[in-house]
Each structure stands twice: as structure tokens, then as C-alpha cells.
Amino acid sequence: MQRKVNFTANQQVTLEDYDNLGNFPRESLDNVVKDLGGFPVGRYSGFVVEQTGQSVVRVSVGRLFASSGAIFGFDAEGGQTLDFLQHLPAVSQKIATVIVYGNTINTDVEPRTQLVDVESEDIQGVELATENRRQAYVDFILGQENATPQAPAIQSNYIAVANVLLTPSGVASITRITANEVTSIYGNSEQIADHTRRFAQVGPQIDTLKTDISGLAAALRAKADFAMVSAMSYDLARVKERVDLPDDHAAYGSDIFWTDDESDTAHPDYSARTEQGLRFPSAAEAVVALELDNPIEDRVIVNNGMALPKFSPIVRFSAVGKDGEYPLTNTTQQTVQLVQRTEARTVRRYSTTETQGGSNDSWWKTAASVNGMSQSQVGAIFRRNGELYEVVNYYTNYDPLYAYSYLAGTRQAYERVTLRKFTEETMYDYYTDRVVSTENVTGSVVAQTMLNSQDGYLVGFNWFFTRKAAAGDVRYIVCEMKNNEPDLNAVLVSNVVPPASIAIYPAKTEVRFKPIFQPKGKRYAVVLMSNGAHFVATVSGNKLAQGNIQYMIDGSWIQGDPSVDMAFEAVYASFASPIVQVSLKALELAGGIDSVKLNLDALIPDGSKLDFDVRVGSKWVPIRDAAAHVALLSNLPSILPIRANFIGTTDVMPALGLGEDRTEVTLSRPDEDLCHISTVRTMPAPMDEATVTLLVENWDSDDHDIDVVLLTGGSYTTTVTPSAQIIQADPARENAVKVVASFTFGSPVSSFKIKITGETGGSARVYHVSERVDVEFT
DSSP: OOOOOOOOTTOOOOHHHHHHHHHHHHHHHHHHIIIIIOOSSOEEEEOOEEEOSSSEEEEOOEEEEOTTSOEEEEOOTTOEEEEOGGGOOSSSBEEEEEEEEEEEEEEEEEEEEEEEETTTTEEEEEEEEEEEEEEEEEEEEEOOOBSSOOOOOOOTTOEEEEEEEEETTEEEEEEEOGGGBOOOHHHHHHHHHHHHHHHHHHHHHHHTHHHHHHHHHHHHTTSOOHHHHHHHHHHHHHHHHHTTOOOTTSSEEEEOOSSSTTBOTTSTTOBOEESSSEEOOEEEEEEEOOOBSSTTOTTEEEETTEEEEOEEEEEEEEEOOOSEEEETTSSOOEEEEEEEEEEOEEEEEEESSSOOSGGGGGGGOOTTEETSSOHHHHHHHHOOTTOOOOOOSEEEEEOSSEEEEEETTSSEEEEEEEOSSEEEEEEOSSEEEEEEEEEEEEEEEEEEEEEEOSOEEEEEEEEOEEEOOSSOOEEEEEEEEETTEEEEEEEEEEEEEOGGGOOBTTSOEEEEEEEEEEOTTEEEEEEEEESSOOEEEEEESSSSTTOOEEEEETTEEEEOOTTEEEOEEEEEEEESOSEEEEEEEEEEOTTOOOEEEEEEEEEOOTTOEEEEEEEETTEEEEGGGGGGTOOTTTTOOSEEEEEEEEEOOSSOOOEEEOSTTTEEEEEEEEOSEEEEEBOOEEEEEEEEEEEEEEEEESOOTTTOEEEEEEEETTTTOEEEOOSEEEEEEOTTSTTEEEEEEEEEEEEEEEEEEEEEEEEOTTOSOOOEEEEEEEEEEO
């Protein structure tokens, strides 16, 4: 105690002396609280807030410590009840802050006698306040109603104890404001002791920290800087895209937009097209089939949906005679599966406003490397109507104008020709591994193999039967060879000859089928299957020097007598003219055509060519005139006459598919707005920053616009705009720019989506995004 009241014997005592008996201790205690507590603002102890009803809370007893050192007490029996029923929000939420404050009052009034006249010693009864108390009071302050409510502002002489979240149905939660709660000396002592023990452990390390930092700086000077690591991540993302490695759980990724595998096409805002680059969607589009303008056109022969110029059948090679006979039931019956292959495809694209190819052509430069492009990327080129079109077992070789993919061990399987406004992509293995039909058949199996020495179309055989049964069809199968055995997983044609159609030797049994192109130097097999007692003629003396008979027993092929062959004649097509022009049904799109994409089944042998002309005004112009940058469709014709040019020799001509099953022609004109949203990019750890770089081609700096944002949050609905976005010319490419958008997250994120929006602004050119690369870092 700083001060005390002194009393001596027989001393007269004043009223002030008595008051000081309470004032002096209070003053000293205030100084102790003020000096030792050192509270810049008031603190509280106690005042526990708990919910007792739907909209009711109770506040327990407690004490308020003012910054002046004064202590105010709240000791109401049972605490104080606060009812928020009349203050609940109507629709959303609000916060009510429970506060305490203090005031000094005179209280505890009691009746006392008081001397009113000293001489007469008269007294009277009065009521006097016998206690001076520092009283604490409890109340609440309401915030504003809001979907995301905030705590209300309070006066400096109020102390916030708790925030009560109110909803239309009542109290939702109570959050105690511990920052305003007084900390005991014991608690502080424990924390100080803990810090002391901790400092004793780390103190020596801190003492050597300066030396450690110097060593770290020296080590960092030998490390790659951030710019180098960022550039390496950029390049590595592009390499991973080339070798088709996933981007998940890596702080860098890339997409060249060959497929929509990394596009969130289900997003309601999505409006884009991924076709060898990110492109504007179609404002209007029509998908039609390629058909003959004249259904009875006599310059072509249509068989199984494939059109070939008119031809006559001729026998190219044969093994004729009857040196013996072979019963088709000579071996046990087998049940085999036949997988029939289909004709290859060609895709031709032309656009007036868009450029074709561009920097994406560089992805064909992986010379002699397996999977230079992914199966999905190649398959996407030839896919029609959402079908699964797989390409397997290929590798690529690159030339500046022509790019080829090769099936292992065979001739080239894919050719790509890229000009400014025109792209042609053709599968050149003639018959692809895409399965079109599978069936199981049963019977005895025998095959005659043969080597084809000259390019040509096989259109049939003449067989020589020596005997026939009354029942049992004969199935004939033409298939490719694999490991010197007939490959029933590579069937080119399969059909049956009923017994009634079988002629007896020396008469020929003629079978005709859809023309099958056979390149020179390749071996084929003709397989006969039957469960009927039919006999075929055989010749001996190795008259067919480049073939032999094979039998199937228990699922395995067994070679027969090498000097014996089946008697037959191979019939091929001989074309009437080496050049044939055929008018096709005109293409139509209401409002005008800007782009034409022809996805066709086609066979285009070496030495032949299949081209298309369109009529612009009164003149027929080859689509390939895009090589001269001719804007063929600049006037957006609604009707586009078209014709096909078959060019070859009398032995070899191209074949063209017709109809819905063989063709898909897409007519379109681009929209002026684009919106692409990526699939989720998942990081290996939370990231603080990101950079997204776009390579944009056919750019018009006067009219074009493009923006990049990131989508974050649980449902990816929070938009993060770039802290900076720059557009700079790409010196390596004409009319190309790089768009670099830099992002800084308010808090680290583990995943996001990339959103790209753009406008053409009425330009006569339409740009496309060839590549997107994103790099993230902490």
C-alpha cells in the first residue's frame, strides 16, 4: 500500500480520514493492476457465454480490468440472460457482439441514525448508501444483416467478450473473443519458462546463424536462378506434352489442343473447338455426307460404299489345271474369329479465315521415335461421329512440308500436307486396324497364300471345284499375312458361295467382291472354310511359285506339300481411263460457308491422286489453291458445288467413300467469341504464384482480344485475375504472339482451372491458340 491513515490516542478523527481507509488501498491496487498488467485496452476474466435456448444465451459472472487499473465486478447470481428473439435476421445472418463495461456507483442503501444537532444531541433516521462499488455491466451490440456478416464496431470503453452468430431460426454459434481475455501471472510464467527452455535449445544455432547464412549464400551462387528454373519448367512441360505424359501432380503443364482431353467441355461457359489448336467455335455448322450428284453416274462403280472409276475385270495371274483334288473336309472343323479391317481415311480441311497447321506441325518432328504423337492425337484427326478411332504401333518421320507416320515393318501409314489455309492428312496403310465387324465361323479350314507382285485392285477369283456336296456353304476369306501365316485378325473381305453356285471342273466358279487394293511385294492368303464335302482342284509342280497351301488344325496353321497349290485365277481391275472427274452433290450451309472439312474413307495408292475442286463463281478451283493463299470462300457461299478428280493409271486408281457410313463433311463458319476452360490442374503442393503462356497464331493486333484468368475454390467459381498480362510478338513466327499472364494467389492453392476468353473483334482473320504452358511455384 502506497499510503495509510495514521491515528493517535485521543485524536479527533475526520470523515475524510475514514474515507481514506478505503481510498488508499483502492489507489494502490489500481496502480498494481495498471503497472503490472499494462493493458493498452481493457481485459476481462470470466463472462462465459453459453446458449440456453433457441435464441437465448446466458453470461456468467466475471471481472473487467480497465486500462486505468480499475477493476469492475459482475456477480449477479445466476449470471445474466440475453434474449435475441426480437433481433433475429429476416433472411440471412447477423452477428451480435456481447460486450461488458464498467461504472462506479454508490449502492447498498440502509437506514441509519444521524446526529443533526450537537448541543441538543438530536438524531434522525435517514437512508444512506453504505458501499461505493465498481460495477460491471453486460449488454450486446448488433451488426448488419448480410450473407457474410461482419461483427459490429464498438466504443473504446466497451470490451468485446463473444460474437454470437444469429440466423432466422436462432443462435447458430458462439465465438469467444480470447484476445481480450486477461492472462494470469501463472500462465505467463509457464510460457516464459517454456520459451526459456526452447531458447536454451536453439540459442547456439542462432548464435551461428550469421555464419550459416554466409555459407548458404555461397552455395546459392552455384545454383540455378529462378529465371533459369522457370524456363526449364516451361520447356519440360512442352516435352511432357510431346511424349504424352500426364500433367497431374506437377507444377508445370502444357496442352497443344489436339484433343479435348484437358478441356472441361461440360462447363456451362465452355464454347470452343480443339482441332490441332484451340479454335473459335462454329457460329453455324452442318454435317453432311458426300454423295454422287448423279446417283446412276456411269463413270464410277460403287461397291460397299466405295467408289472406283469404271473398270473391267481381267485375270492377272493363275494356277490352272487338275493334277489332283483336295477335300475341304480333310481336316477337323475349327471355330475361328474373323476381324475385318476397313479402308483408310483421308481428312482435308480448308478455311478462309483460319490458318491450318502452324506451330503445331512441329509436333511431327520426332524423327524415328515411337509415339512421336500420342494415339489419341492421331486418332482425333480421323475420328467421326464421336466414334473410338484408335491408331497403334506407329512412329513418325518429319519433313518441312510432308510428315509421315509409319506402321512398324510396313510402308508409310500416314501422310500430312500442310499449307497456309489447307491441310491434308491421309492414312496410307490402305486398311486400318479399326475393327468394323467381328464374327465367329465354323468349318474345316484351308488357305492358299500368294505374293502380289504388282499394285492393283483384286476384284475376285475363279475357283475350280471337282466335286460338290448337296449342302454346306463355302466361305472365302481374303486376309493379310502375319509371320508367314494367314492373319484372320486382318480380314479384307469375307463372303459365302452356296452349293447351288458351285460349278464343276472344267467350268469356273466365279466369285466377285468389293475391290481390294493390294500393294506390290505384300503377301496375302485366300482362306476357304466349309463343313460340306466339297473338293477343289489342285495343281502340282509348284506352278504358283510364290505361294503354298496351309491347313488349320487345332487352331494352328500347318504347311502342306510345297509343290502343290490350289487351282484358281486371280481377277483384278483394269481401269478404262487414267483421269476421271465426277460431280458430287453440292454442299450447303445457310448463312454461308467459311470452312470445309472432308473426313472420308479413301484408298490412295502410290502413283495415284484424289483431289477435289469447288466452283467459285463460274470457275472450278482446286481446294489445294490454298497453297497460293487464295481466299476461295471469302464471299461465304451458301451453296458450294464440288467434284472429285480420280487420277492414276489403268492399273491403279484412288477409291473414294460415299454416304453416311463412309464420309463426314463438316461445313462451318466461326463465331466471334471464344471461351475455353481446362480440366483441373492439380499441384504436388500448395502454390503461391503461377504463369500461363499462350502461343497465339494468325493474330490481328488491331482487332483481336484474348484474356486469361484462373478459377479456384471448391467448385472452381472464384476468379483470380492476373497481376500482369503482356502480349508480345513472336519473332520466330509470322502473325504470332505470346500471351504471358502472371498470377499471385492471396493464399496458396492446390488446384485450379485455366479459363481463356477471346474475341475476333470483326477481323477478317480468326486466330487460334497453338499451345498453352503453365508453370507454378511457391
